[in-house]
Amino acid sequence: MELLAGFETAFTWWNLLYCLIGVTAGMLVGVLPGLGPTSGTAVLLPLTFGMEPISAIIMLSGIYYGAMYGGTITSVLINTPGEAASVITCLDGYPLAKQGRAGTALGVAAIGSFIGGTISIIGLAIVGPPIARLALKFGPPEFFALMVLGMTMVVGLMGKSLLRGVIAAVIGLNLALFGLDPITGAIRFDFGKMELMNGFDFVPLAMGLFGISEILSSAESKLKAEKPPKIQGLLPRRGEWRTTFAAIMRGTGLGFIVGLLPGTNSVIPAIMSYSLEKKVSKDPSRFGKGAVEGVAGPETANNSYCGGALIPLFTLGIPSSPTIAVLLGAFIMHGLTPGPQLFQKNPDFVWAVIASMFIGNFMLLIMNLPLAGIWARITMIPFKLLFPIILAVATVGAYSVNNNMFDIAVMIGFGIVGYLLKKVDIPLAPIVLTFVLGDLMEGALLQSLTIYHGDFFALFTRPISGTLLVLSIVIIVISVVAGIKNKKGAFAQDVEM
Amino acid sequence: MKNAGALVGFLILIFAGTLFFQALSFDYYSDYGPGPGLFPLWLSGLLILLSIAYIIDCYRKNIIQLKDILPKGAGLRKIILIMVSLVVFYILAPFTGYSVAGIIMLMILFIKEYKWYWGLGISVVVTVVLFYTFYSVLNVPLPVNSFGL
Numbered sequence: 001m002e003l004l005a006g007f008e009t010a011f012t013w014w015n016l017l018y019c020l021i022g023v024t025a026g027m028l029v030g031v032l033p034g035l036g037p038t039s040g041t042a043v044l045l046p047l048t049f050g051m052e053p054i055s056a057i058i059m060l061s062g063i064y065y066g067a068m069y070g071g072t073i074t075s076v077l078i079n080t081p082g083e084a085a086s087v088i089t090c091l092d093g094y095p096l097a098k099q100g101r102a103g104t105a106l107g108v109a110a111i112g113s114f115i116g117g118t119i120s121i122i123g124l125a126i127v128g129p130p131i132a133r134l135a136l137k138f139g140p141p142e143f144f145a146l147m148v149l150g151m152t153m154v155v156g157l158m159g160k161s162l163l164r165g166v167i168a169a170v171i172g173l174n175l176a177l178f179g180l181d182p183i184t185g186a187i188r189f190d191f192g193k194m195e196l197m198n199g200f201d202f203v204p205l206a207m208g209l210f211g212i213s214e215i216l217s218s219a220e221s222k223l224k225a226e227k228p229p230k231i232q233g234l235l236p237r238r239g240e241w242r243t244t245f246a247a248i249m250r251g252t253g254l255g256f257i258v259g260l261l262p263g264t265n266s267v268i269p270a271i272m273s274y275s276l277e278k279k280v281s282k283d284p285s286r287f288g289k290g291a292v293e294g295v296a297g298p299e300t301a302n303n304s305y306c307g308g309a310l311i312p313l314f315t316l317g318i319p320s321s322p323t324i325a326v327l328l329g330a331f332i333m334h335g336l337t338p339g340p341q342l343f344q345k346n347p348d349f350v351w352a353v354i355a356s357m358f359i360g361n362f363m364l365l366i367m368n369l370p371l372a373g374i375w376a377r378i379t380m381i382p383f384k385l386l387f388p389i390i391l392a393v394a395t396v397g398a399y400s401v402n403n404n405m406f407d408i409a410v411m412i413g414f415g416i417v418g419y420l421l422k423k424v425d426i427p428l429a430p431i432v433l434t435f436v437l438g439d440l441m442e443g444a445l446l447q448s449l450t451i452y453h454g455d456f457f458a459l460f461t462r463p464i465s466g467t468l469l470v471l472s473i474v475i476i477v478i479s480v481v482a483g484i485k486n487k488k489g490a491f492a493q494d495v496e497m
Numbered sequence: 498m499k500n501a502g503a504l505v506g507f508l509i510l511i512f513a514g515t516l517f518f519q520a521l522s523f524d525y526y527s528d529y530g531p532g533p534g535l536f537p538l539w540l541s542g543l544l545i546l547l548s549i550a551y552i553i554d555c556y557r558k559n560i561i562q563l564k565d566i567l568p569k570g571a572g573l574r575k576i577i578l579i580m581v582s583l584v585v586f587y588i589l590a591p592f593t594g595y596s597v598a599g600i601i602m603l604m605i606l607f608i609k610e611y612k613w614y615w616g617l618g619i620s621v622v623v624t625v626v627l628f629y630t631f632y633s634v635l636n637v638p639l640p641v642n643s644f645g646l
Contacts, residue, residue: 449531
């Protein structure tokens with residue numbers, strides 16, 4: 001019933017329009033080089049300032065999952081992934097295009113993305129409310145332990161080096177300390193600057209770390225626009241249907257489950273799906289030469305991941321990836337508190353956003369199947385024209401957060417920081433994730449310590465918080481051992497989004 | 498210093514050290530419970546230890562030379578141009594208003610890539626569209642000059 005009410009809100013003409021704008025912007029972000037979903041969502045976030053929270057989140061979510069669709073087009077047609085999750089699609093998508101089957105690759109990717117995206121949103125609608133009800137029983141110790149677990153998974157699963165991942169996470173936490181103390185209200189680290197009394201704002205920080213640093217990195221390499229091949233025949237051959245459908249279903253399950261884990265990104269399910277398809281295939285030698293399952297599985301998995309990744313955000317208030325962290329920032333900016341109470345206090349909001357995702361996925365299916373050729377032509381926009389425009393949007397966007405020039409300086413500063421950190425292989429994603437959680441984590445820890453009169457080890461005596469903290473320790477130990485043995489496997493892919 | 502990793506490590510160490518010494522001036526614990534200094538002291542202390550470990554790692558195992566990661570030629574020029582354009586915008590906007598500063602920023606970026614009239618045209622169109630969207634539609638009080646631009 002609640003979902004039906006959500007559809008009623010999502011079907012209003014303005015929300016449909018914002019959904020369309022969101023998914024179109026997401027497609028553009030995915031198609032155009034030099035801008036990933038995280039930077040795209042961060043740069044476009046200020047555009048939602050004047051909107052109703054429901055419309056704003058509908059639009060921003062549209063950018064998020066729209067980018068997953070868009071990234072496929074460039075991977076298949078010109079062998080250049082528009083966003084990180086589509087890297088794997090190049091392996092078989094581009095060979096298919098060279099065989100004159102670009103249409104099949106794009107068609108299968110669009111159908112798989114639609115099925116994966118839709119089923120994972122159904123999963124979100126089914127699994128979300130019970131998890132939120134369970135999380136309502138959580139006190140500060142449980143939330144603190146949960147955030148610690150999320151952070152350990154961020155640094156344990158991502159990054160080539162555990163040390164670099166931990167440094168990034170702790171930098172993010174330290175940056176979150178600036179401004180007001182969440183419990184006493186004392187002002188910290190303002191260095192005499194009035195603008196720092198409230199700490200760093202999330203939007204300019206994310207825009208700098210992801211948007212500006214990405215532009216600086218792209219400016220180093222020569223990104224040339226290539227003429228895409230012609231697109232014909234969007235469906236696979238009759239004999240390929242069964243294996244393709246099986247790959248889509250496996251990708252759906254895999255993407256959804258990985259999405260539930262904090263600290264993952266959409267690249268991980270795509271890689272896992274590709275290796276799974278290769279393993280179950282009767283003839284693995286076809287992979288890398290144009291296997292349709294090699295496109296269907298990963299593309300489905302990265303879209304299914306999107307729905308799964310929204311569950312920790314909606315139910316626990318914990319972002320599982322950098323793009324979700326930007327969405328969390330948007331929630332807070334629009335006066336919403338993601339977490340277990342969201343389903344209770346703002347059911348109209350939650351269900352409208354979920355309903356809009358069904359609609360958005362359908363819009364994307366239409367945009368991708370008959371209109372794939374038009375999107376392909378957009379890849380011809382040269383980077384030299386594109387990046388100055390992105391910079392102009394970013395500067396005005398950063399300014400509009402608090403209507404002051406200081407935020408532009410913050411954005412430029414963090415752009416340089418992000419660029420430098422990328423150069424020395426320090427991942428940026430943990431910085432943003434821990435920055436967003438820092439305040440909440442400090443608040444939960446200090447409340448817990450107040451309850452237990454300063455005894456930190458008392459947190460281990462509560463069943464849930466104790467289990468989560470022990471699990472965190474186990475993950476750290478496993479990561480350290482794996483790091484020493486240098487066997488971090490597929491998860492060691494340090495791909496920024 | 499030729500080791501880029503170590504250089505970044507030292508910068509992180511300075512950042513962490515600054516926060517640590519500042520954190521010492523906050524209450525660690527009060528009669529009512531943990532004070533505003535507790536979390537910062539632990540976190541900045543942890544970052545100090547991690548940055549030292551990172552610097553050692555950069556010298557012993559993962560050596561990244563500065564010359565290997567510094568951009569060269571056209572790439573370097575483009576990066577400098579981007580930084581200059583952003584700084585110019587930041588300095589000019591409060592005095593000249595958003596529109597003039599925005600056009601100058603974009604012109605700096607387009608000047609090498611397009612003929613000057615094309616560069617100017619694109620810069621004006623992009624700036625006007627953004628100014629109208631944010632100033633008039635979204636009601637963001639962008640800095641303006643005496644002409645209201």
